[in-house]
């Protein structure tokens with residue numbers, strides 16, 4: 316877009332476009348990798364009760380440091396990964412996007428490196444925060460070429476190196492052994508290695524949180540938005556060495572996490588068995604979708620997440636995307652020529668998607 320000359324917008328922002336996954340109502344909403352299962356009546360009730368309690372105090376600022384929430388998040392991760400973190404190893408914010416922004420504010424000194432295609436917000440937040448973004452390429456199967464990655468780390472000395480695992484939009488996971496090699500390379504140039512684990516709960520790979528004790532420059536981003544089925548509440552968090560958390564406190568806005576958000580998230584963590592209960596359902600639905608896509612002659616990238624990147628259709632990706640939308644199925648064109656990404660939905664949505672696709676490929 317062209318901006319009016321009276322607007323003193325920063326020159327480096329003028330060529331950018333805002334993040335914009337289309338928000339279009341559809342019968343099957345399979346475009347933003349949410350968990351399709353809504354909270355149970357018991358959880359809704361518990362959130363309403365807790366919110367009512369908190370409302371009596373809304374004239375006051377919330378706990379600026381969100382201590383209770385951070386303790387609960389530490390317990391949650393310890394339960395999944397057998398670690399011994401406490402609230403000092405956790406920072407929480409309004410979605411992991413705010414975590415990423417804080418990381419750039421605190422550590423985005425010169426260059427940041429990531430392996431494209433990956434999560435589009437990493438380069439966008441880099442640019443907004445005035446950090447140079449370097450695209451590290453991937454192999455044609457979208458895996459990371461470790462030797463090339465290590466030489467790019469040595470060449471550019473990024474203060475931040477991003478690895479998304481499982482990767483969005485391609486779905487593949489990076490092994491812990493590979494992360495450890497990247498950890499050694501980033502340690503040698505005194506950078507941080509940022510592991511974005513937004514989809515970790517869907518993967519069988521162990522979490523990189525298990526490496527933090529040995530490599531304090533590894534920080535791991537997690538979110539309640541995806542497997543945890545809590546995207547509407549906007550809660551993301553970082554597992555890290557306590558001095559990383561101390562540094563992030565320098566750049567956070569005062570009282571950034573509202574009392575209502577904290578209350579809802581605290582309650583949701585008490586319902587973790589229920590919320591994560593759908594993970595195995597979604598993983599088997601993913602495998603089911605893969606085999607149905609393959610039966611239609613399409614090719615799927617191996618996914619360890621709750622979405623599938625597929626190719627092999629005769630028309631262009633934007634064309635198939637809009638043909639599906641005409642049939643009330645919303646998926647995602649991630650801008651990779653010849654590929655589309657579909658989120659694993661509930662049974663009805665997945666059926667809707669396959670039925671619509673059958674007529675088009």
Ligand SMILES: *Cc1c(COP(=O)(O)O)cnc(C)c1O
Nearest residue numbers: 410411412434483513538540551
């Ligand atoms: C969805 C997503 C996020 C953002 O999640 P929020 O916590 O909702 O802000 C972060 N990283 C990746 C890779 C994602 O796909």
